[in-house]
Amino acid sequence: MEDLNDTAERQRLRSRLVDLLNAYASEANQIGHAFAGRNHLHGPDLHALLAVMHAERAGTPLTPGRLGEAMGLSSGATTAMIDRLEKGGHLRRSRESTDRRVVHLRYGDAGMALAVAFFTPMAPRTTAVMDQFDVAELQVVERFVQGMVESLTAYRDELRS
Incomplete structure (x- = not known):
């Protein structure tokens, strides 16, 4: 059983982690808006x-229908x-199945080149942060972030119902 000090620290950490996740999401959103603005993309495009x-x-390319469902x-x-997005070279439609009616969406070469050019300068910064953690610590962070993403996704789906 947790003592009062552990309970207080757990509450402090929970609050701080939520604040940090919100700050991360906000900063990532700002960077996403900068990328979208520089490449003449609409908000949902990114x-x-x-x-x-x-x-x-993940090896499971999206169909247009699944993309629409995911985005509501x-x-x-x-x-x-x-x-x-296809006209701008960001996406391409691909028929890879024996059923030619099935269309998969793939990242376009031109769009990938823009993304690489824009986001590559950020890589040394994120790498420097991750290098401060050993594999076991990164696995804990992975489990935590995955759980948080799953909880947000479930709540988003509830809101759409």
């Missing part, structure tokens, strides 16, 4: 590009966004 990139990294957009809004 979220779509990130969703496509994460799905590709109608089919028409999703198609307009994909058309805009």
Whole structure:
């Protein structure tokens, strides 16, 4: 059982971690807006590009329908966004299945080049922070952040219902 000092420290840490996560989200959002502004993207466009990139990294490329569901957009809004991103070279549609009706979304080469050019200067900063932690500590952070993302995703889905 936790003593009063542990309980107080747990509460302090919980509050501080929420504040830090909010600050991180805000700063990441500001950087995302800067990228979007410099590349003439609309607000949801960056979220779509990130969703496509994460799905590709996971080996489960998104279809337009799954992207629309993930973003809470109608089919028409999703198609307009994909058309805009494809025209700008940020995305490409790919038919990789034997069923030619199935379309997957992939990050476009031009869009990837813009993202790499913009975000690469940040890499040494994040690497320097991560280098301060050993593998076991990074695994704990990974588990924590994954749990927080899952809790936010579940709440977002509840709000859409």
